[in-house]
């Protein structure tokens with residue numbers, strides 16, 4: 001996953017301190033793989049996964065659309081060359097004045113999951129298209145999205161009916177099956193719910209036209225994951241099963257699956273020690289931790305592949321931790337991480353699959369550690 005371009009960059013530039021290096025060639029390949037796997041779906045890249053301007057510019061030039069969660073993300077997508085008709089405001093929790101600012105920027109596509117939010121959109125973005133997010137159980141996802149977003153399908157019917165009554169364009173339904181979703185059947189369950197909303201509203205004379213199938217497409221960490229092609233086939237089958245020959249317009253919003261495997265973090269071993277002479281695990285402290293970009297190790301949810309210069313030597317389980325003075329800054333302890341016994345203070349390690357959800361989760365300067373630097377090559 002560390003491509004030759006990334007290895008060459010690190011070898012010649014020798015950047016000081018921990019940093020993320022992203023290979024745009026991999027992002028381009030991922031974009032084309034999604035295009036090929038789901039040729040009838042529009043791709044809305046989830047900007048939050050990695051908003052580096054180089055990535056946004058590349059995707060804009062390839063024809064991608066963008067899923068954004070704030071006015072700042074909308075402006076980043078516009079700056080990268082996306083036109084407003086290629087941007088959705090996909091956050092279901094928005095201030096009314098931010099909806100108004102998005103509308104002034106030309107944005108006409110908004111996510112909602114409550115009647116209260118529909119009322120805001122109707123006031124601040126009259127006539128806009130809205131889609132209603134339905135809850136999913138998140139089962140099968142390594143980073144489930146809980147109950148924070150979405151409503152039950154029966155309520156989505158009320159929300160979209162209200163949207164229509166307030167002069168909005170009741171456009172469709174969205175869901176997110178949970179991030180790092182490795183169960184292909186998750187989309188089938190969610191599409192059944194989406195279809196139920198379509199049918200209920202059709203009986204009232206309201207014809208929805210779009211299903212936003214969200215993100216969730218995985219990155220390969222330690223375990224193999226199905227290919228984009230496999231996802232495409234499973235999703236197409238589920239769409240046919242539930243919608244027959246009247247398949248609506250569809251959108252996908254890959255974040256992790258677009259950039260996760262394009263990035264590698266270079267880090268350095270700061271300390272290796274034990275807590276007692278008879279301790280059977282060593283503690284390995286890196287110069288990056290939960291506050292430096294590895295927030296997704298929370299609850300040890302995402303387990304990154306780590307490459308060391310001693311790979312091939314005998315390994316032993318280690319507790320892996322970051323450099324800050326917060327005791328929460330431990331990466332893997334419940335399930336210790338096997339690392340070479342010969343690993344030494346000062347060794348450089350590569351943390352792979354870190355192109356998504358790292359730079360933007362890094363603290364501004366907790367304990368004086370600077371935010372994660374990133375190089376996009």
Ligand SMILES: *Cc1c(COP(=O)(O)O)cnc(C)c1O
Pocket residue numbers: 046048049067090091176178179180214215216217253254255256257
């Ligand atoms: C975060 C997010 C995504 C991207 O999810 P991934 O699992 O990274 O693909 C897509 N859509 C919405 C609405 C999101 O909030």
